[in-house]
Each structure stands twice: as structure tokens, then as C-alpha cells.
Amino acid sequence: MPLDLTPLSADHFDDWLEATRARLVTLRQESGMFVGEDAGSHVDAVLGDLLSAGHETETSLILTIGEEGTRIGTVWLAANSGVLIIVDLAFAIDPTARQLDELLDELRSLARRQHVGRLSIALHSSDIAGRAFVEGRGFEVASIQMLLEPLPSRAPRASGGLVVTPMTPERFTSFAAASEAAFAEDLVSSGRYSAEDAVVESHRQMELELPEGIDSDGQELFTAHVDGAEVGVLWIGVRRRGGRPHAFILDIEIASDQRRKGYGRDLMLAAEHEAARLGADSIGLHVFGFNTSAITLYESLGYRRVEERFLRTV
Template identity: 75%
Template sequence: MPLRLTPLDDARFDDWRAATRVRLLALRRESGMFVGGDAIERVDEFLDELLPHGLATETSLILTIDEGAHRRGTVWLAANNGVLFVVDLSFDSVPDARLLDQVLDRLKELARRQSVDRISMAVYVCDGTSRAFVEGRGFEVASIQMLLEPLPPRNPPSSLVLTPMTADRFVDFAASSEAAFAEDLASSGRYSAEDAAVESHRQMQLELPDGIESAGQELFTAEVDGEEVGVLWIGIRRRGGRPHAFILDIEIASDRRRRGYGRDVMIAAEREAARFGADSIGLHVFGFNEAAVRLYEGLGYRRVEERFLLSL
């Protein structure tokens, strides 16, 4: 029986929104992305931001997954920058491979009608259904959110020290960090080169509105025997009512790589996080950076959320 994606009826929107809120809360809490009241606040902000006008929101499309007279689930979509985002996918019962194949076929048809050439989906590690949907169907990992909690006891690096970044050094760092992030965004497949540059600049301005003096931002140079070997940028945030560190950038000088300095800087970052009262560190890494992923996992970081991308 052919599968159809049908716009959600307006009369069912409130029930769908309530059920989706419960589902998103459970996924964020179980994955460890957010804890306590943070999860409630973030989910409510997320829903309000993406659906400010309910079903009338032009940037979102909520569809029921129908097979004959039977409803099998719902899918929430949004399109931006040539990408069709699967914001949420849920089923009334555990779907089999045939159903997942058919849903993807319908999404591909929809994407092509909208002149979209990529499909993106964020998957929490605890979401078995969404993982089953992306695995074995051509999706690739574009980016990963990782978490280290609690901070483990470790011996400090023997010779590497972190020194607060100077204002003069910050000028070069900010320019190179913005350019490198734009390049990574484009390489991940999520943005065109032009859009990646715009997005990188937007995020840099958001995090560092007052440059090196921006509140909650800690920037360091990593030095060995008085010589710079890399840089580290940590944002101090809140998670579950406690300080939480997020590594926004780490870079080892090209002529100093493969000497263990990346690991040393990460361990030094743990000491800085603890100094600010944090007992957890989060970070984002692009999927193509396999060496960095191995480093972080070797240090005990676990995957919390993965964003997958399918090129059509």
C-alpha cells in the first residue's frame, strides 16, 4: 500500500505539539544534552522559535505518515540554505525497514520538488528509531556533539601551560578562527562556501561581542618552554544550575602536531573548567575530523548527538 505524507490537520496541532514536547524532553534528558530544568527551558524555547505561529509558520512543515487509512507517525520538516531538515521523526509503533525506506523515498521526492539537494537530521544517541532511519541509507555524519562528565582525575601535562591570550594575539586568532570555522562548515556539506562565511561570522559575533573582553569567554595560548604550540577557547555556560565548560576552539600549530600537544591541551582545559567550578565539558566536532574524534573518545568524551547529512 503506497505511503503518503499528508499535512497535519490544524485541529490536531495542539496534541501533536504536546506529544512532541514530551518526546524532545525525554531525548534531551536521556542523552545528557540537558539536565533538570534546563531541558524544559531549552525545549520550550526551541518549539517557540521554530513554530511561533503554529502550523501557519512558513518555515516549518508538519506531515502525517499515512499508509492507506492508517496513520503510522509524523515528520516535522524545515528547509534552509538548500537543506531539508528533519526536525523530528516519530512513529506510533516500531517501524520496519520497509516503512523507513518508503518514508525516505517520500522525503527525497519532496526535497527535489523544492529544489533541495541535501537532507539533514540530528539524532540523539538514545533515539533508536531515528538512528535506524539514517543507518544504511546513505547518510554520513556531518557533526557530533560530545560530553565529558564528570571530569576525571588526571595528572597535568608535564611541560605545557595555558597562558591568557593577549589582546594583540587575539586579533590574529579571531580572524583565523572565523576563517577556519567557515571552511569546516563548507567541508561538512551543510553550507555553501558563501553561506558558511556568513554563518561563521554570525557565530563569532554572537560568542565574542566584546572581543577578548566578552563575558564568559576564556581564551588561552598553549605554551611549551615559553613557545606557543596552540590556542584554546572555552566558553563558560550553565548546565543543570552549575557551571559548564564548552570548548569552542582548539588548534595546534601545524609544525607542532603529532607530538601529543592536542591531548595535553585538552587535559589542561579540564583543569581550567574545574577552576571555574565546572564538572562537565562539551564540544562540537565535525564528522570528517576523525583524528579529533578519536582523541576525544580516548579521553572519555561520549557522543550525545550526531547530525547526519544525505546528499541527493
């Protein structure tokens, strides 16, 4: 008998919300993406944004997953930019492979009825059940959040000759334009956005991070040189994590004609050095799934995956 997906009733919403909040907080804490009360604050912001009208929020759909009268779990859905987003997938029992296959079939059918071309789900490293759902079912990694904690006590490699200095206002102008354009291209390549939506999203994030340009608070921008010639750029945003400074690499780039010379590793080590100088004892970054060479580099330096977003064509 096929699975039965039915809208969550209003009288069960409060219980679902309480359990979902607790689950999402735990996943963030267990993965290490957030520390202590930071996890709760982040989850509350997400819930407030995506469920602004509670059970009556028109942009969210919460479904109960059942089979022959047995409640298997719930799935919370939202749609954006041609993508059906699985915001949360929670199981009350350990689902069988057949049940996971049928759940995917039901979600694909729902997406097609809504004229949506892709499914998306973000999973923390500790979400074993969610990972069982995506494994072997055609999902691909679209993007990864990575974390290095604590910062290792290793200095920048002196033998590489790479020197990092604060970016000048003159260099910032061309950097900002190139960074915004490159990020838009990466959003399209990741499969998460259309070309038009990617331009809008990239500009939105640039304005959010750099409202005052190079003088924006909490933003550290650098150029990297070897023998006086620029070979790359580095942009670090200073966040708070567990009440302490946390460095987040917003952009790191080696010039195309300077790659495969070890400068990428040198610049990552320089980023660690700058993070420590800023008082941080952890550093994070975001990388797109198609950038396999960068992922290999980061993992070789000890970065671990704390959250991955998966995409699947319907």
C-alpha cells in the first residue's frame, strides 16, 4: 500500500512545532555548526521567517507521512525559485528503503504538479535519517558548509613567498564587482538559482555584507602578493559563535594564471593566521559542490562538513 501524505491538522501544529524546534536545535548543536544558545536563536529565526503565520502560513506545507494507519513521520516543504525545498524531514520510526523510495516518488509527483523542476534538502552531518533518504536516490551535493575548530597552531608557509596585505580602496572597487559576478555564476552552476535570480541574490548578499563598502564593520579584505605581483584575494567576515569571535571566509580566489603553484593552500594558511589575529578560535566557509578541488584542499587542512545541501532533478 502506498504512503499517504496528508496536511498536518491545526490541532497538531503546536506539538509538531515544539518537536521540530527541539530537533533542529539538536542537529545544529551535534553537527557543531552552532554552539549552545546560538543554535536556538538561529532556529527561532528560521521558524519565525518561514512560519510567520503559524499553521496558516501559505508558503509552507507540512505533511504527515503515514502507511496503513501508522504514522511514519512528517515532511515540511516550501518552494522558491523553481525548487521544492524540504525544510525538514523527521521520522517517528526507522523507515525502510521501500518507504523512502515511495516518499521520494510522492515528493517528485507533488513537485511536478506545482511545476517545480528540482528538489532540495539541507542536512547536518548528524542527520543520519535524512542522509539515508538522499543516499542512492539521485541527489547531488550542491553546496557545503565547512568548519575548522579549534584553529591549529600552524603559521603561514614562509617558503611560498605569499604575503597578505589589507586591500586598498582602489582595488576594492574592481574586487567587489568581480566577486558579485562570480558568486552569481556559482549560484547558477550549483543548480540552485536561475541566471536572473542568481544576479539578484548575489547583489543582495553583497549589500548585506558590505553596506559601507570596504569600511563595513566586521569585514576584513586582503590582497595576496608574491614577489610584488598580486596572485589572489581574501575576504573574511567576523561573526560570533558561542559568544566568541568566529571567522568566516566569504571569498578566496587565486588568479587563474597563478593556480597550481600552491598559493591556494598558502592563502588558506594566511586566513587562519588572520582569524587568530582577530581573536577567533574557529573558522568556517561555504563551498559549492562542483568545486571538488577546493573541497579536497579544505578537507586536507582539517575542515569538516557540518551541513550539506542536496539537489535532485524532478
